[in-house]
Amino acid sequence: MxxxxxxxxxxxxxxxxxxxxxxxxxxxxxxxxxxxxxxxxxxxxxxxxxxxxxxxxxxxxEPVLQSSSKPSQLDMNISIIYEDPQVLILNKPPFLVVHDAPSVKEPTLVDWLKFKGFSLSTLSGEERFGIVHRLDKETSGAIVIAKTNDAHTKLSAQLQNRTMGRYYLAIIDGRLLQKKTIECEMARNPNNRLKMVNLDRVRQKNLPSRYSKSDFVPLAPSNNLNMELIAAKLSTGRTHQIRVHLESISRHIIGDELYGYKGRNDLRIMLHAYLIYFIHPHTGKKMFFKVPVFDDMLEFLNQNFDKAVLDEVTKEDFILRCFDTHDFN
The missing domain is CATH 3.10.290.10 (RNA-binding S4 domain)
Incomplete structure (x- = not known):
């Protein structure tokens, strides 16, 4: 075309x-x-x-959608939360890379989308068909895919003006105790290129940086009080933002060894994009979805937290009240 x-x-x-x-x-x-x-x-x-x-x-x-992965590698069980001619909402599993990069050898979410024959936007180039925003490899949860160029353009604009966003669930070591907002300039860590850093935490202050802001609220302490389930909402979308902000207050997501977690080494990063909202690019209707937590994170929660408390604090209305938000009104 x-x-x-x-x-x-x-x-x-x-x-x-x-x-x-x-x-x-x-x-x-x-x-x-x-x-x-x-x-x-x-x-x-x-x-x-x-x-x-x-x-x-x-x-x-229009580029031709081709995948270098074998069909057997792409037969992944990825849940479709919602689909229409303009947008697709998926529950991204942990350990799945969103799009290709020189260091990526395994199949990606984009490879799966091509393999399944979805009609996708082409505005972000061949490696990122349809990808409006991304999630880290070990992070699971809600991700929106644009199926048309018009949808991609409008959703990208919503990311900029924050009429599109996500609420995350995370399990952290230690306690947060009260609602907390973290604002800082973020930059590439000069001592480890795999990491980002809060500039307030390094001596070198002249690094190229970008403003970032996150809000965190505690939801429930673990049974032994040494962990906490929290929710996070981002006002900006920087690489590793939640992880960097928590590290800057000496808190770490369970499983996140890169940013300082010192506990069990058999766990993935316990971070899940749980609620997502945006304005539909074609109808103009406000859209809101809750995306189920994966079994590994759910099992960890049930082993370490009171189930009755979890059932209450993970209700969408409870989380929205914690942030005193009007995103879905």
Whole structure:
């Protein structure tokens, strides 16, 4: 499938031109150019800075969805929470990488989506078909997939203005005791490139950084009072944000050895995207979904927490009242 655009005003960069025509960020245009999907007068565009002149014809090809994984590797049991022609909501299992990267060798969620033949948006390039936001490999829970370019554009805008978001459940070592908001500048850890860091925790203050903010509320203590089930809501979406913010107050998610957890080494990171909300890109209706916790995390909770208390504090209304939120009104 091809989209064609005629240039009437000269001396405009092609990435600027297409960004305005398609109403999407320039970085998404860069993905398309990188994957040889953008043409000027039938010739492949090499870089986003190429200048256009009046009369040029710009065309964009839709990429072909292909997976390098074997079919047997992609026969994964992934729960579909909701689907319509514009969006798809999944319950991502733990230990599944969302999209491809040079270091990733195993099948990804994107590979599974291609294998299943879902119609997906193409704005984020071949490696990230349909992916509006992501979850870390060991984190489970709600993830929204865009099935059309229009849906992708609108959902991406909602991530920026926070009309789309998630509430997480996490089990931490120690206690939180009361509601807490953490705001800080986050940067790549200068001593470990796999980690991010709260700049307040390092001596080197001139690192490239981005503002971050999270709210945390305690939900229930464990039976022996050395752990706590908490909920988290993000006001920004930085890499490892929940994990970094908790580490900065000497709390760690159970299983998160990278950020300082010192307990059992046979557990994955006990973090789950539990509630998700957004505005439907086509109907304009407010959407809200609760996504079930996976068996491994549920078993750990039942072994260490009072079940009656868990049943009460994991109700969506209870969590929303804790944050005094109006996201779903």
């Amino acid at each position: 091809k989209q064609l655009f005629q240039v009437y005003h000269p001396n405009k960069r092609i990435d600027t031109f297409l960004s305005q025509k398609l109403e999407i960020p320039k970085n998404q245009i860069t993905h398309l150019i990188k994957n040889s999907l953008v043409f000027i007068n039938g010739k492949p565009c090499k870089k986003g800075g190429e200048a256009l002149i009046a009369g040029d014809e710009v065309s964009i090809l």
